Amino acid sequence: MTSITGTARKTASSWGTVFYHNYIQPVSLQLNQAPSRGVRTRAGFRRIPSSQDRAPYNRSSLTESIEGATQIDKAKTSIIRTEVPAANSDSVNAKAPTSTSGSTEVLSTRRSTVHRGFPTTKPDRSDRPIRIVSLAPPSLESSRPVTSKSPAFADQQHQQQERSSTHKNSKAPSSTPSASTTVSTKPTSEKFPKKLQAFPFVPGATKNELSKAHKFFFSPAEFVKSATNLSMIPDNTIIPEVAFVGRSNIGKSSLINGLVNRNGLVKTSSKPGHTRMMNFFKLGDKLSLVDMPGYGWKSRDEWGGMIISYLQNRKNLRRIYILVDPSHGLKESDTQIMKLLDSSGLSYQVVLTKMDRLSKTKYSAAKAEIEAELVKDAICCFPLVLGVSSKTKDGLDELRAAIVKAGQLTL
Numbered sequence: 001m002t003s004i005t006g007t008a009r010k011t012a013s014s015w016g017t018v019f020y021h022n023y024i025q026p027v028s029l030q031l032n033q034a035p036s037r038g039v040r041t042r043a044g045f046r047r048i049p050s051s052q053d054r055a056p057y058n059r060s061s062l063t064e065s066i067e068g069a070t071q072i073d074k075a076k077t078s079i080i081r082t083e084v085p086a087a088n089s090d091s092v093n094a095k096a097p098t099s100t101s102g103s104t105e106v107l108s109t110r111r112s113t114v115h116r117g118f119p120t121t122k123p124d125r126s127d128r129p130i131r132i133v134s135l136a137p138p139s140l141e142s143s144r145p146v147t148s149k150s151p152a153f154a155d156q157q158h159q160q161q162e163r164s165s166t167h168k169n170s171k172a173p174s175s176t177p178s179a180s181t182t183v184s185t186k187p188t189s190e191k192f193p194k195k196l197q198a199f200p201f202v203p204g205a206t207k208n209e210l211s212k213a214h215k216f217f218f219s220p221a222e223f224v225k226s227a228t229n230l231s232m233i234p235d236n237t238i239i240p241e242v243a244f245v246g247r248s249n250i251g252k253s254s255l256i257n258g259l260v261n262r263n264g265l266v267k268t269s270s271k272p273g274h275t276r277m278m279n280f281f282k283l284g285d286k287l288s289l290v291d292m293p294g295y296g297w298k299s300r301d302e303w304g305g306m307i308i309s310y311l312q313n314r315k316n317l318r319r320i321y322i323l324v325d326p327s328h329g330l331k332e333s334d335t336q337i338m339k340l341l342d343s344s345g346l347s348y349q350v351v352l353t354k355m356d357r358l359s360k361t362k363y364s365a366a367k368a369e370i371e372a373e374l375v376k377d378a379i380c381c382f383p384l385v386l387g388v389s390s391k392t393k394d395g396l397d398e399l400r401a402a403i404v405k406a407g408q409l410t411l
């Protein structure tokens with residue numbers, strides 16, 4: 001359970017605004033919880049060994065770090081801790097060993113990073129030269145315990161694979177047609193980059209991955225259940241799940257139909273606010289897809305609480321897809337939900353819908369603009385913005401492949 005705290009204030013008509021007031025309030029770090037289990041180095045995200053194989057955690061150092069972080073940039077501090085496995089609580093209270101060799105525990109603010117020495121093993125620098133492949137400043141992505149089952153872990157693995165494949169292939173393109181740019185591999189004197197200057201380049205899926213994903217999404221798809229609150233959601237948490245959120249009328253329901261090749265599976269409408277419940281679908285007993293009511297225009301306040309509690313509590317949720325209309329760009333409600341997901345350490349990816357409505361040039365310009373926005377603030381955003389059209393089916397295979405990876409599905 002995340003440790004986000006805040007007072008509920010019902011202030012607006014769209015759930016996009018309501019969740020902001022209700023949930024993005026001062027975020028507390030609970031000291032009896034586990035430390036983050038990863039550290040962002042210039043080589044990318046590096047997992048710190050779990051409590052079984054790492055030195056015990058020093059509670060007083062953590063307090064010190066928080067104070068340090070607060071002093072550096074009080075307003076920007078955003079530290080979250082998530083549920084602690086019982087085993088960890090011992091190590092929290094345990095005395096830290098006196099050895100000083102080792103690397104660093106990082107607690108981060110949006111702009112500032114505080115490092116405190118923690119006795120662990122020497123950092124592995126074998127994967128240099130370095131490319132920066134994540135939007136996240138050093139520790140925010142690690143604000144959730146990273147386990148082999150967590151979405152953030154899947155993302156790290158994916159990013160690592162992408163990195164190594166790019167290094168092997170020296171002819172790999174150095175930039176995408178849009179603003180995506182590879183950040184310099186030159187080691188600099190700076191210990192950690194404070195802010196990325198450009199949206200990181202992550203190569204898309206290979207031909208083989210695309211065709212496997214395409215085939216998989218032709219598996220039988222079926223409607224499972226509609227839910228209006230947590231107690232109603234399907235209790236099957238074994239199969240990986242992905243959820244689609246976005247403003248009303250953005251094309252969430254149409255996209256699910258397009259992905260699973262079943263036009264009538266999810267009801268769509270040209271009228272905004274058509275989907276009013278969380279609808280669960282199953283694809284070939286291997287993947288669960290969730291269609292959400294939209295936020296913004298014609299949405300209802302009560303949907304906010306329902307959706308947020310689902311997003312923050314669903315164990316098998318592997319990634320959240322935030323749908324954005326490139327012709328309108330990122331709206332305030334989109335950035336609000338991103339902030340919420342960032343502060344909860346939930347992995348999300350941006351998908352641009354209705355590509356068919358824009359010319360290629362306009363689409364590329366819109367995408368570049370959105371990527372530039374994401375670089376500024378988005379923390380847990382998977383650094384690959386995809387474009388789709390449910391009408392022409394463009395980009396669907398790329399999204400399918402991304403979902404397969406996010407869900408760690410073995411096909």
Ligand SMILES: Nc1nc2c(ncn2[C@@H]2O[C@H](COP(=O)(O)OP(=O)(O)OP(=O)(O)O)[C@@H](O)[C@H]2O)c(=O)[nH]1
Nearest residue numbers: 248249250251252253254269270273274275294390
């Ligand atoms: N041209 C075009 N229209 C689309 C596309 N995807 C969806 N639409 C249209 O957009 C409208 C809304 O689609 P929905 O899928 O119902 O949107 P939604 O996000 O589920 O909307 P709510 O349930 O109200 O939140 C419908 O009229 C669709 O036909 C697309 O890729 N291209």
Ligand SMILES: [Mg+2]
Nearest residue numbers: 252253274275
């Ligand atoms: Mg819908």
